Amino acid sequence: MTDQVPAAENLSPTDEALSVLQNQFPNAVRRDDRDGYSGIVVDPARLVEVATYARDSLGYDYLSSATAVDYLGKGDHLEMVYHAYRTTGGAALVIKAQTDREAATLPSLTPVWPGANFQEREAYDLMGIRFEGHPNLKRILLWEGFHGHPLRKDWKEPYYEQEQKPFDSRWPNGRVVRSEEHNPYGKNVQYPDDFDLDGYTSPAEAAVYEEMNLGVDIRSDLATERMVVSLGPQHPSTHGVFRMVAQINGETIQQLEPVMGYLHRNHEQIGERNTFLQNMPFTDRLDYFCSLSNNLGYAIAVEQLMSLGARYQPPTYRAEVLRVLMAELTRIVNHMVAIGFLLNDLGAFFTPMMYAMIERELILDFFEAVTGSRMMCNYMRFGGTAMDLPERIRGEANLVNDRVRDFNTMEFLRELILERLPRAVDQINEYLTTSEIVTNRCIGVGVLPRADAIALSTAGPVLRASGVAYDVRRAEPYSIYPELEFDVVVRDHGDIYDRYLVRIEEMIESLKILRQILPKLEETQGQPFFAGRGGIYSPRVPAGESYGRVENPKGELGFYIVSDGGQNPWRYHVRAPSFINLTALERMSKGYKIADAVGILGSIDIVLGEVDR
Amino acid sequence: MTDNGKDFLRELHDPEAPVPPELQSSVAVTSFGRLLSTVYNWGRRNSIWPMAFGLACCAIEMIATAASRFDQSRFGMEVIRASPRQADLMIISGTVTKKMVVPIVRLYNQMAEPKYVLAMGACAIGGGPFKEGYNVVSGIDKYLPVDVYVPGCPPTPQALLYGFIALQKKIDQQMLTNPNSVPWYGRGPSEAVPLPILGPDVIDPRQAHMLRRRAGAAGQEAAASPAAESDLEAEA
Numbered sequence A: 001m002t003d004q005v006p007a008a009e010n011l012s013p014t015d016e017a018l019s020v021l022q023n024q025f026p027n028a029v030r031r032d033d034r035d036g037y038s039g040i041v042v043d044p045a046r047l048v049e050v051a052t053y054a055r056d057s058l059g060y061d062y063l064s065s066a067t068a069v070d071y072l073g074k075g076d077h078l079e080m081v082y083h084a085y086r087t088t089g090g091a092a093l094v095i096k097a098q099t100d101r102e103a104a105t106l107p108s109l110t111p112v113w114p115g116a117n118f119q120e121r122e123a124y125d126l127m128g129i130r131f132e133g134h135p136n137l138k139r140i141l142l143w144e145g146f147h148g149h150p151l152r153k154d155w156k157e158p159y160y161e162q163e164q165k166p167f168d169s170r171w172p173n174g175r176v177v178r179s180e181e182h183n184p185y186g187k188n189v190q191y192p193d194d195f196d197l198d199g200y201t202s203p204a205e206a207a208v209y210e211e212m213n214l215g216v217d218i219r220s221d222l223a224t225e226r227m228v229v230s231l232g233p234q235h236p237s238t239h240g241v242f243r244m245v246a247q248i249n250g251e252t253i254q255q256l257e258p259v260m261g262y263l264h265r266n267h268e269q270i271g272e273r274n275t276f277l278q279n280m281p282f283t284d285r286l287d288y289f290c291s292l293s294n295n296l297g298y299a300i301a302v303e304q305l306m307s308l309g310a311r312y313q314p315p316t317y318r319a320e321v322l323r324v325l326m327a328e329l330t331r332i333v334n335h336m337v338a339i340g341f342l343l344n345d346l347g348a349f350f351t352p353m354m355y356a357m358i359e360r361e362l363i364l365d366f367f368e369a370v371t372g373s374r375m376m377c378n379y380m381r382f383g384g385t386a387m388d389l390p391e392r393i394r395g396e397a398n399l400v401n402d403r404v405r406d407f408n409t410m411e412f413l414r415e416l417i418l419e420r421l422p423r424a425v426d427q428i429n430e431y432l433t434t435s436e437i438v439t440n441r442c443i444g445v446g447v448l449p450r451a452d453a454i455a456l457s458t459a460g461p462v463l464r465a466s467g468v469a470y471d472v473r474r475a476e477p478y479s480i481y482p483e484l485e486f487d488v489v490v491r492d493h494g495d496i497y498d499r500y501l502v503r504i505e506e507m508i509e510s511l512k513i514l515r516q517i518l519p520k521l522e523e524t525q526g527q528p529f530f531a532g533r534g535g536i537y538s539p540r541v542p543a544g545e546s547y548g549r550v551e552n553p554k555g556e557l558g559f560y561i562v563s564d565g566g567q568n569p570w571r572y573h574v575r576a577p578s579f580i581n582l583t584a585l586e587r588m589s590k591g592y593k594i595a596d597a598v599g600i601l602g603s604i605d606i607v608l609g610e611v612d613r
Numbered sequence B: 001m002t003d004n005g006k007d008f009l010r011e012l013h014d015p016e017a018p019v020p021p022e023l024q025s026s027v028a029v030t031s032f033g034r035l036l037s038t039v040y041n042w043g044r045r046n047s048i049w050p051m052a053f054g055l056a057c058c059a060i061e062m063i064a065t066a067a068s069r070f071d072q073s074r075f076g077m078e079v080i081r082a083s084p085r086q087a088d089l090m091i092i093s094g095t096v097t098k099k100m101v102v103p104i105v106r107l108y109n110q111m112a113e114p115k116y117v118l119a120m121g122a123c124a125i126g127g128g129p130f131k132e133g134y135n136v137v138s139g140i141d142k143y144l145p146v147d148v149y150v151p152g153c154p155p156t157p158q159a160l161l162y163g164f165i166a167l168q169k170k171i172d173q174q175m176l177t178n179p180n181s182v183p184w185y186g187r188g189p190s191e192a193v194p195l196p197i198l199g200p201d202v203i204d205p206r207q208a209h210m211l212r213r214r215a216g217a218a219g220q221e222a223a224a225s226p227a228a229e230s231d232l233e234a235e236a
């Protein structure tokens, strides 16, 4: 374990980079001088060179997020936005490249940062930007053959009603008609005018197998046939509706392609129609184990934007304490369940999961008492939280053995944090860490070397298990984490076992944080938990962009938000940690047995709500 | 069961058979058919095997229902099978997307009868919070027959248990002797639900005629008067 010191900041990354880059690449690099924007705009023709230079000479070795924005009616171009960081900590260098909307083409940055792979495919899928030099450019969330690129601003969904919520039909008139009734098919579908069903064959399934090299391998005189195995989307070990298509020889994986989008529920597109606050409950449904820390990430991103304007009030201290309390409890829930699922995948079917679920239920009781919901908490607000802790935790929803539960909240928390959870973590540690099943199947399997972990933009426990001490809570601190004492957990081997150990140790670190939070909770009792007036439904968000990120249990969760000063975000992008961690799945599984792929997937700890959004 | 056997059962089962008023409180079974159904259903209702099949957030509450606190094995439902061939109940636990509806329909077709579908959560019922999304199916009942709807986002485990009880009640009412009560007691094999096709948008083969008509109308329109309304629009 090491501590990380944030890099000294006297010059903003943009200024620092600009001074060098403009010398190196005259006329190809300029400052992004729109109001509320930061970063540099690069001439697409030189993009790869600039990115290579930024990586090698300026040290921006870690590409966090890559996404596209459609500026229809605001300059009429598409823009790719890259957020690159140094793994030693510090703020982002934001690189942008613009292209025409009609023939949108940009060079692919996968040779520089291989972690851009899936993100560029996503931009191609949803925005229709072609990336030259991309190794496997095809749709990722939708299927091959889908009409149009839905995140473009001029693309309308079948149930399109209006650009912005609240829709006139709902408020203030309240004359709602079911969308099905407007649609000739009575369903959420639409077809291009020239579409003819006769003689049509769907290219969707064929495209999945396109990249797989089939054939026969001949080694000495033994001929072996390569074959393709498709796991999922309905498979007990794929954690939902994920699918892996593996090309195997014997039992050894030679090629593996994650296929996703089976839970693509258009989070970003709906988010762009919603008002800022309306998105808060949607973030609950991203990583549905960690709704509270998703809330936090989104709140931080919007607060960053709001802070550009006048009359902005930062969250109160009590609010920050509550936020950290919730985020760390969430981390424990997530890691418990992640370990339970991992053991499921390794063959210890459901028993460890049961143990994990017991603790989860206890924490969920607390969440329910505070926020009103077990899973979908919708708790954070811009400037604080939605409510304070209740005095007592009680209610019939918490009936156990027909007894109404009734506890003092602080006592409940104290017992939970000081006794119950440490005991549970110890228990898991004792039963599993030295267990033969775990050690035999995990040690030395699914190795991801340090350099690859960085290049492939992995985050969270996956990155830290490969020997990179990168934790957003330390690298670019937010909330009150700088005040708190905890260590960033690092392990060096990068195998399944290390990822498992990192999770166990992170739970211990989270408990350490929670123990420091308890006295703070008591000190701040009765202080306001929300800055400014309560019940602000449409906060004033000035025009500009922001990228807010938090260290979610699964890795770095980022929200890239562009506002045009209106009621709803112009662009709302989620940098989902488990989506990007999957970029490394092939690298981790190659050369191992097909049965290991299941364990490797379990050790990445994905959740489909976030992978597919 | 042969046709002859069925006729025999039907004769035995006469729902109109009068029960004297003084016996009404103590007579539950009035015919052999009803007795058979009751015994048969008692077995079925207490050993419903759900399919291990989670779609989205709701699946997590489904797992919580199976875990120790709520313990769905009290209903004989703890045998969660990964294979549709061994499952009786499909819990649609989450958002159904257009990409996913194809495998879901395929899985449903692969399940052996009698089979049930439980739509868990707002998404499975009608699209839920994501209804307007371009890739979201607004309710699984657009494709599959649903037996029980459990509302909520996500429904609490208690709500899901209530849904299970509702399903058990429904099973209690299904009569072996009445071929109209459920398709699988009728004559002949029941029909598979046609698989949707992933085209430019998801295509339900049952609506293929509408699509063809529209393509035809568009062709004519292009040839003749550009102002003519396609009959689809007129229909809408």
Ligand code: SF4
Binding pocket: A285, B056, B057, B058, B093, B094, B095, B120, B121, B122, B123, B124, B128, B129, B152, B153, B154, B155
């Ligand atoms: S109903 Fe709610 S909880 Fe269930 S899948 Fe839909 S969004 Fe998730």
